[in-house]
Amino acid sequence: MKNIFDNNLKKIGLVHLNDDNLKTINSESYKSYIKAMYLPKGCQVKVDFSVYHTAGPALFFISPNQVLSIEGLCAEMGYFIYYNRDFYCIQIHDKEVACDGLLYNNINNMPMTSVPPEEAPSFNTIFSQMEGEFIMKDASQEEMLRTYLKQLLIKSTRLWKQQHLNGVLAENDDPDAFRKYTQLVDAHYKQKHTVADYADLLLIAPKTLSHRFKKMNLPPPNEIIKNRIILEAKRLLVHTPMSAKEIAYDLGYDDPAYFSRLFFIKTGETPSGFRTKYLSQSKGKNLQDT
Structure with a gap:
């Protein structure tokens, strides 16, 4: 059963990242989508011209204009989420977690966010809850999926700021x-x-x-x-x-x-x-x- 929500041009899907799906994920199939990946340790990922190795659980946020290639698949399964702007793209409020927010559009051009061991269970919960929600077929499914996606982006943005900004923006007059x-x-x-x-x-x-x-x-x-x-x-x-x-x-x-x-x-x-x-x-x- 495929984990896909597709209604009125709004689309989001979740794929298990394993050997069976690797070729498709590395192809042009998901090029036009905004993407988020959750990988365990031991993976090798190439985004455009930079290669990243996961020493532990890590999140990757890939824009449609970026070229993604998973070059070394880890032993454990990962998650791959793809969605379009019609499904989720906040322009006015919550700009940090929009589809062009810090995770997808930052000066350091850094798509990876490491997940500390103490944070890993909460991220695993978000993905498992999202996967369970795809099975549901009631009127609230779209909003629940969007809620889980927003939780993922908020938690990931907090981690990204801690890891890549070292708090330097906290005291700045214009952190944005x-x-x-x-x-x-x-x-x-x-x-x-x-x-x-x-x-x-x-x-x-x-x-x-x-x-x-x-x-x-x-x-x-x-x-x-x-x-x-x-x-x-x-x-x-x-x-x-x-x-x-x-x-x-x-x-x-x-x-x-x-x-x-x-x-x-x-x-x-x-x-x-x-x-x-x-x-x-x-x-x-x-x-x-x-």
Whole structure:
């Protein structure tokens, strides 16, 4: 029996993460969905171009534009939740736990949240309750599933802030500023390439924005813009046939040579060199797996 709720364009599903489902999860089947995974220790997960190893239970939150690959499945079973924006995406209230909240859209570009041993039972309960709710077919099913999903996001957001922010935002005058900045960069990085562009959108001076980030011990605002541009460039290089020149234009650069220099400075490789190396490594890995 499949754990799926699908009604009036609202969709959420839960899949057991095991050998039987691994190929489907790594395929394009769930690409368009917002995803949450709960994995035991011993797994190896690749999100875009970063590899994560789970030393203990861990949660992963993957946006539709990210590329997910589970490269080493753990001995124990995990959970994989997928849902669309129509099912859950808070825009006005509870912004930290929205579909573009801290877990899915953060400056550190960190999709993983470790689960301390004392917290693991409560997360296991949420997933088991959600799985039980899929069996129910009454009028309250949709709201109950949404409630369990929100519980998962709230608890995970608390853990993420403890692990990745070290409390630096607790005393800040505007604890939401860094997330707003990330959201703006993600929305406009192809057209806006300077800190001044985003400072204007936030109605503050560029120096004030840079000072806030330094005070919060976060990467400089300019680096966040460049990192987002380079990430997209890498995605286009390995997942599309676009040339380096076409990618430069797509990312808002009128001078492809300037873009290539930026790519080299950030990665140590030319765009074509990165593509060749990555695709060669991927081909070699696929041959080993067959």
